[in-house]
Amino acid sequence: xxxxxLGGSSALESQFFGMQAIKxxxxxxxxxxxxxxxxxxxxxxxxxxxxxxEGVKQYGSAVTVAPAIETIIREDEYGxxxxxxxxxxxxxxxxxxxxxxxxxxxxxxxxxEEGKYDYIDSTSLLLHFNKRIHTxxxxxxNIKVTNPADFYICRALLDAKENSQIYGL
Numbered sequence: 597x598x599x600x601x602l603g604g605s606s607a608l609e610s611q612f613f614g615m616q617a618i619k620x621x622x623x624x625x626x627x628x629x630x631x632x633x634x635x636x637x638x639x640x641x642x643x644x645x646x647x648x649x650e651g652v653k654q655y656g657s658a659v660t661v662a663p664a665i666e667t668i669i670r671e672d673e674y675g676x677x678x679x680x681x682x683x684x685x686x687x688x689x690x691x692x693x694x695x696x697x698x699x700x701x702x703x704x705x706x707x708x709e710e711g712k713y714d715y716i717d718s719t720s721l722l723l724h725f726n727k728r729i730h731t732x733x734x735x736x737x738n739i740k741v742t743n744p745a746d747f748y749i750c751r752a753l754l755d756a757k758e759n760s761q762i763y764g765l
Contacts, residue, residue: 611704629695632692637739637741639738644735651732652696656695656699656728657694657728661690661731661733663686663688666683667681689717690738691738695722703722
């Protein structure tokens, strides 16, 4: 089944509208899984999707991450560094983010009722409700393509993949 749903004013609200469309058209069970993926991440692969689904089946959630390869800092309002974090403890959140449909839908509804619906994504929303979130390691090339430099990096990655298939590398 397919639906076209108008987006919201944020990614979070767009996800909520999508879940509402599914729930109003299909009988949902507690085991149904939803994966949220960014359209600006075109380099997703089948293995990550499979790993996310298996992660939800085993743990109730699965958020794709990639290891941090640069130093992560936190700064104050004056641009002064407050903290640095060990890379071994840091990951970069990616997509898809995957959950049990009923659980994430209830969390969205509760956040709306609380008047607190400004989370960056569904993961941060679930963390607000003290839910445990499992991670799945995804490929570092699953980048966001949001500016011209990203486009050229994405194109280079696709060219390299195509060349490896052509030349058997």
